[in-house]
Amino acid sequence: MTTTTRVPLRTEKRARSASEGTRRKRRGSVTLTVLTSLMAIYALVPLAWLVINATKTQDGLFTSFGLWFDDGHFALGTNLRDTFTYDHGIYLRWLGNTLFYVVVGAGGATFLAVLAGYGLAKFDFPGKRAVFGIVIGAVAVPPSALAVPTFLMFSRIGLTNTPWAVIIPSLIVPFGLYLMWTFADEAVPVEMLEAARVDGASEMRTFFRISVPLLAPGIVTVLLFSMVATMNNYLLPLIMLKNPDWYPLTVGLNSWNAQATTAGGQAVFNLVIAGSLIMIVLLLAAFLTLQRYWQSGLAAGSVKE
Amino acid sequence: MAVPQLAAPRAVKTTHRRSWAGWQFVGPFMIVFTLVFLAPIAYAIYLSLYRNRLIGGNAFVGLDNYRKVIQDPQFWSAFGRVALFLAVQVPIMLFLALLVALAIDSGRLYGAGFFRITIFLPYAVPAVVAALMWGFMYGARFGLIGNLSDFLHVQLPDPLRPGLILASIGNITTWEYVGYNMLIFYSALRVVPKSLYESAEIDGAGQFRIITAIKLPHIRGALVIATIFSVIGTFQLFNEPSILKDLAPNAITTYFTPNFYAYSLTFSGQEFNYSAAVAVVMAVLTMIVAYVVQLRGSRQR
Numbered sequence: 173m174t175t176t177t178r179v180p181l182r183t184e185k186r187a188r189s190a191s192e193g194t195r196r197k198r199r200g201s202v203t204l205t206v207l208t209s210l211m212a213i214y215a216l217v218p219l220a221w222l223v224i225n226a227t228k229t230q231d232g233l234f235t236s237f238g239l240w241f242d243d244g245h246f247a248l249g250t251n252l253r254d255t256f257t258y259d260h261g262i263y264l265r266w267l268g269n270t271l272f273y274v275v276v277g278a279g280g281a282t283f284l285a286v287l288a289g290y291g292l293a294k295f296d297f298p299g300k301r302a303v304f305g306i307v308i309g310a311v312a313v314p315p316s317a318l319a320v321p322t323f324l325m326f327s328r329i330g331l332t333n334t335p336w337a338v339i340i341p342s343l344i345v346p347f348g349l350y351l352m353w354t355f356a357d358e359a360v361p362v363e364m365l366e367a368a369r370v371d372g373a374s375e376m377r378t379f380f381r382i383s384v385p386l387l388a389p390g391i392v393t394v395l396l397f398s399m400v401a402t403m404n405n406y407l408l409p410l411i412m413l414k415n416p417d418w419y420p421l422t423v424g425l426n427s428w429n430a431q432a433t434t435a436g437g438q439a440v441f442n443l444v445i446a447g448s449l450i451m452i453v454l455l456l457a458a459f460l461t462l463q464r465y466w467q468s469g470l471a472a473g474s475v476k477e
Numbered sequence: 478m479a480v481p482q483l484a485a486p487r488a489v490k491t492t493h494r495r496s497w498a499g500w501q502f503v504g505p506f507m508i509v510f511t512l513v514f515l516a517p518i519a520y521a522i523y524l525s526l527y528r529n530r531l532i533g534g535n536a537f538v539g540l541d542n543y544r545k546v547i548q549d550p551q552f553w554s555a556f557g558r559v560a561l562f563l564a565v566q567v568p569i570m571l572f573l574a575l576l577v578a579l580a581i582d583s584g585r586l587y588g589a590g591f592f593r594i595t596i597f598l599p600y601a602v603p604a605v606v607a608a609l610m611w612g613f614m615y616g617a618r619f620g621l622i623g624n625l626s627d628f629l630h631v632q633l634p635d636p637l638r639p640g641l642i643l644a645s646i647g648n649i650t651t652w653e654y655v656g657y658n659m660l661i662f663y664s665a666l667r668v669v670p671k672s673l674y675e676s677a678e679i680d681g682a683g684q685f686r687i688i689t690a691i692k693l694p695h696i697r698g699a700l701v702i703a704t705i706f707s708v709i710g711t712f713q714l715f716n717e718p719s720i721l722k723d724l725a726p727n728a729i730t731t732y733f734t735p736n737f738y739a740y741s742l743t744f745s746g747q748e749f750n751y752s753a754a755v756a757v758v759m760a761v762l763t764m765i766v767a768y769v770v771q772l773r774g775s776r777q778r
Contacts, residue, residue, distance in 0.1 A: 204585055218611060238620060296496075314759070320756055321756060340512065375498050376501065425605065
């Protein structure tokens with residue numbers, strides 16, 4: 173079993189390095205590059221728009237051309253400062269909330285998915301088929317179709333308007349379980365587990381000492397995807413939280429945006445834009461520094477379909 | 478005792494002894510899963526069988542709420558909208574993603590790594606921020622469309638008007654998810670054995686033939702998975718219309734998408750029971766479509 177799972181991995185690597193060899197030899201195509209550039213421009217223009225407009229004042233947004241800077245008014249510094257100080261520094265509070273939800277929610281989700289994925293891949297236990305069936309069936313249920321019933325349930329037990337109302341539902345990422353399951357199946361050789369058992373180690377000890385290091389790339393991938401899911405969360409905190417002090421950034425930024433349309437509200441589009449920019453820069457920095465991990469992890473997830 | 482175990486090492490290796498040990502790993506997940514997945518589903522089904530009356534409180538009404546959903550023109554209008562979205566936006570997005578993935582995988586691009594990262598970038602932008610950003614750009618007052626209209630001295634159509642709003646939302650979701658799907662396809666393409674291409678080239682097959690005969694069949698699994706995720710994502714469309722509603726209050730109704738409808742029913746209408754029935758119907762419809770996609774995908778394999 174182990175030998176058959178290991179060999180394809182090796183040949184795969186060989187095939188990859190071989191193909192990189194032929195790739196270098198193959199001639200580049202200008203037409204193809206130009207066509208793909210169109211897609212890259214499509215991807216980048218809105219981001220460029222955001223960066224440019226983060227340098228404008230609220231008035232400048234209305235009076236200057238969208239894709240170029242406002243002459244003479246470079247307000248990036250003011251905007252950034254105002255974003256952090258507006259309404260007694262609520263932005264920083266929202267940023268902190270988001271980080272808290274991400275660390276506890278995505279961290280917990282990863283922990284649960286790694287444990288369960290490993291359990292499903294490496295153990296045979298009574299009820300395994302039922303677990304499999306239920307989880308697969310549940311993946312097709314849109315999480316947001318669950319949001320309203322979850323809200324009604326949580327309001328019954330008095331959990332709404334607390335951070336737990338956001339954290340508990342984000343602890344389950346079925347896709348993370350699936351990814352971890354396929355990954356653990358390949359990455360942990362059964363012989364090593366058998367050897368540890370013969371030495372008398374408990375299953376948990378074996379898991380933390382032997383399996384976790386082998387699962388590391390998969391764990392990082394699941395963590396990253398759970399983080400993105402938690403950070404993107406909008407509907408759930410929107411319905412669960414009434415108190416702005418507990419808002420994550422997504423709900424907070426939109427409440428600033430909506431402020432302009434409410435009676436007597438102050439329009440702060442410049443702060444919405446600057447606040448979005450700060451959030452995106454933080455996210456992109458995380459993505460780019462960890463790209464080696466999530467790219468290999470994504471590949472691992474798609475190998476076994 | 479030890480003898481039969483030694484006699485059958487193969488069985489021990491492939492499937493580890495059947496015992497309860499696995500539950501200490503799967504158990505914690507299943508407990509939370511029951512609380513946040515199964516309990517709300519059960520609660521939604523329970524709620525959907527009752528109706529709150531002003532006099533007499535909650536009364537059991539059987540399948541009345543479901544009968545009402547099936548005859549509800551607002552629900553079907555919402556469902557029709559996401560179905561149209563599914564039929565138009567999802568194929569365009571997946572086709573673009575596939576083209577880019579094939580281009581990057583072909584090895585004939587200058588700066589392939591740059592393109593892979595750049596086109597993926599929008600995925601890292603939260604949907605809410607993406608909707609806010611595009612909403613600003615669509616806006617007639619200080620958006621790009623307004624600028625372009627002034628610049629060209631013509632009146633460009635307002636992307637936020639009722640007839641165009643669905644297409645405008647389609648553009649936002651395409652922008653967000655093209656790169657993500659591209660990366661799924663690209664990862665699947667990377668593990669196609671390269672020797673197949675070489676033998677095909679020796680046999681005189683052109684690039685197009687290699688794509689249709691080797692690459693696409695090999696990544697069918699990834700195509701099916703990406704389609705299923707897109708189906709689920711489309712049917713639960715909420716963030717974009719909800720955010721754009723402030724900018725286009727006339728174009729986006731309270732029943733714009735089924736999910737938005739369930740939300741409005743609960744939070745503006747206080748119709749908890751009926752909203753639960755809408756959520757259940759939508760979940761069932763999603764599962765059916767996802768199942769059909771999966772069935773079709775694996776049958777052709």
